Amino acid sequence: MEYEAVIGLEVHAELKTASKAFCSCSTAFGGEPNTHVCPVCLGLPGVLPVINRQVVEFGLKTALALNCRVAPFCKFDRKNYYYPDLPKNYQISQYDLPLATGGYLKINVDGQERVIGITRVHMEEDAGKLVHVDGPGGGYSLVDYNRTGVPLLEIVSEPDLRSPAEARAYMEKLRAILQYLDVSDCKMEEGSLRCDANVSVRPRGSQTFGTKTEVKNMNSFRALQRALEYEIERQIAILEGGGRVEQATMAWDESRGVTTVMRTKEQAHDYRYFPEPDLVPLEIDAAWIERVRRELPELPDARCRRLMDTFGLPAYDAGVITSSRDLADYFDRVVARYPDAKVVSNWIMGDFLRLLNARNLEPGQAPVPPEELADLLELQKEGTISGKIAKQVLEEMFASGKGARQIVQERGLVQISDTAALGKIVDEVLAANPNVVEDYRNGKEKALGFLVGQVMKATGGKANPGLVNKLLKERL
Ligand SMILES: Nc1ncnc2c1ncn2[C@@H]1O[C@H](COP(=O)(O)OP(=O)(O)OP(=O)(O)O)[C@@H](O)[C@H]1O
Ligand SMILES: [Mg+2]
Ligand SMILES: [Mg+2]
Known part of the structure; x- marks a missing residue:
């Protein structure tokens, strides 16, 4: 049944x-x-x-x-x-x-x-x-x-x-x-x-x-x-x-x-309930109730709606972000500095919450201030670091409490967008993988992905993926 x-x-x-x-x-x-x-x-x-x-x-x-x-x-x-x-x-x-x-x-x-x-x-x-x-x-x-x-x-x-x-x-x-x-x-x-x-x-x-x-x-x-x-x-x-x-x-x-x-x-249990004789009953007057009603803050459902209306976020994203007031406040502060709300929500729902949970922290206890997360996204957007490196940097921000720019500088993580420098690595990868090159030329599209991966590996993930694709295609 x-x-x-x-x-x-x-x-x-x-x-x-x-x-x-x-x-x-x-x-x-x-x-x-x-x-x-x-x-x-x-x-x-x-x-x-x-x-x-x-x-x-x-x-x-x-x-x-x-x-x-x-x-x-x-x-x-x-x-x-x-x-x-x-x-x-x-x-x-x-x-x-x-x-x-x-x-x-x-x-x-x-x-x-x-x-x-x-x-x-x-x-x-x-x-x-x-x-x-x-x-x-x-x-x-x-x-x-x-x-x-x-x-x-x-x-x-x-x-x-x-x-x-x-x-x-x-x-x-x-x-x-x-x-x-x-x-x-x-x-x-x-x-x-x-x-x-x-x-x-x-x-x-x-x-x-x-x-x-x-x-x-x-x-x-x-x-x-x-x-x-x-x-x-x-x-x-x-x-x-x-x-x-x-x-x-x-x-x-x-x-x-x-x-x-x-x-x-x-x-x-039989609790033998009876009226508490030492406390007077409460008559809560309508004015008190109305005052409290007027002063109610914005509640999760309303805030969820507002995120959907203002930023065009999907209902799912808005629901996750407004499930905690601290998380919603955090989101607002990141978006104030980095206005692409969908990118912000992806990062918050993904790596940010994962790193918080791994440390058993509540959103209000995040070791990374919202302005620093905005900085990280900015670095990615302006092409200074790749998306893959950005994930690593966020991990390190959580671990060390350092800012995104400081970590990128100290560890030399700046994305390689120099055509000449990348071109050299691309040539090396092509020379080392003649069979894959052959496959690609015979119509095996997937082979390109492998070659991109090899270049990324050779550069420790720092190569600009768009440029790598372009350089590979030029040569193939
Ligand atoms: N058959 C049921 N199945 C599941 N939940 C029930 C059922 N009947 C009542 N409930 C839920 O149980 C909770 C407590 O119910 P209720 O107060 O009526 O019973 P109780 O626990 O025996 O009494 P009390 O806690 O007041 O002494 C309520 O949340 C109610 O929705
Ligand atoms: Mg009960
Ligand atoms: Mg009780």
């Missing part, structure tokens, strides 16, 4: 406010354990939380960017459970009256656009961090409450996604939007952007949903996609074997590439 996957994502994004959600402690990452704490975020008796206005502001920005309806009245609730990383034994969250509902975002996979529903966006607080110490002298856990009370937005999607690739595209789009809004760092590796994936399978064509499992513990986009691919196969195998999928929470094991059961439905 043919099966179809149904996926819905629950995403948590840490907000980049200066202070925590309900107290004035710092949210800075990486401080000494238990130094960013106070009686409020530690949940000591008798304290009163106060909502951080910036959290609501960031929540509003996100809700509006995701095309949600903002609730005129919302409230906080206590989600009760016992765990050592949660000193109050409850998390302040939002339950039945969230900040916003009913939005959507658009994704594009294999050239096909799909609209994915957003069920809700709500505000809550993060828990602390447990550090498990194993090995000799170990066998215990440490707890760091610095993260306790850091504000989160939870963004829940409708079960509209139909493949792991779509889930990844959704997550990437959501990250882009949060980055454009400047409300979160969105680092999956550091946990400032986290994702639980709900997934079920059903026979293709069926209108009802199958039983879902919820997969946790993926800390990269790739892990999200791999975990879903694995889990879908696992569920299909169960159904094919005549079994039934059991509702469960699964953990992705990155090193083994498998999902394992964390808990089944019987072990599911």
Whole structure:
């Protein structure tokens, strides 16, 4: 039978406010354990939380960017459970009256656009961090409450996604939007952007949903996609074997590439939600909402459109470049100096991103400033260096941080466009390859390519390819 996957994502994004959600402690990452704490975020008796206005502001920005309806009245609730990383034994969250509902975002996979529903966006607080110490002298856990009370937005999607690739595209789009809004760092590796994936399978064509499992513990986009691919196969195998999928929470094991059961439905928590009595409900007035709406920055879809309209870039290129605000800014700065946008986008999507990825860097951390990349393209355009050498120079720019012109000069990479000098090398190559010359003269067009290659090799890639072609043809 043919099966179809149904996926819905629950995403948590840490907000980049200066202070925590309900107290004035710092949210800075990486401080000494238990130094960013106070009686409020530690949940000591008798304290009163106060909502951080910036959290609501960031929540509003996100809700509006995701095309949600903002609730005129919302409230906080206590989600009760016992765990050592949660000193109050409850998390302040939002339950039945969230900040916003009913939005959507658009994704594009294999050239096909799909609209994915957003069920809700709500505000809550993060828990602390447990550090498990194993090995000799170990066998215990440490707890760091610095993260306790850091504000989160939870963004829940409708079960509209139909493949792991779509889930990844959704997550990437959501990250882009949060980055454009400047409300979160969105680092999956550091946990400032986290994702639980709900997934079920059903026979293709069926209108009802199958039983879902919820997969946790993926800390990269790739892990999200791999975990879903694995889990879908696992569920299909169960159904094919005549079994039934059991509702469960699964953990992705990155090193083994498998999902394992964390808990089944019987072990599911009952959180005993009830309204948080220490915080007043929020009535967000229309003027505040409209002010935030007016001040929304240009978002990825609009910027993508603008790149297509202004520079005539293909949709694919514009999509890749605007997938990160830093990358789009980078592109703009290169194009400001070197206006052939298609050449710039080819270089950025090709060698530039490859070199960044190889170093595990984000576009904002590129060791090559955009002006330097523009210089490199200029050197190629004016014929000072060949395209092949330009690629080498970019590698070296990444490695050394030196400018294009400096590298070209220091290493003597200037393209050979001197007819006399090249002509000599061409003659040598022809003399050394009489059989190939013979082939060419007998009509074997490909032989020319080989001869061009030999000349390039003899000059360490520095020969001007156009001139080499011309000189060869003159002599053949
Ligand atoms: N049958 C299904 N298959 C795949 N995903 C589903 C299915 N049903 C719901 N989802 C998705 O699961 C996510 C969570 O759904 P929902 O909140 O309804 O369930 P829950 O996780 O059991 O409840 P909660 O997290 O609120 O305690 C949503 O993103 C939703 O789109
Ligand atoms: Mg859930
Ligand atoms: Mg939650």
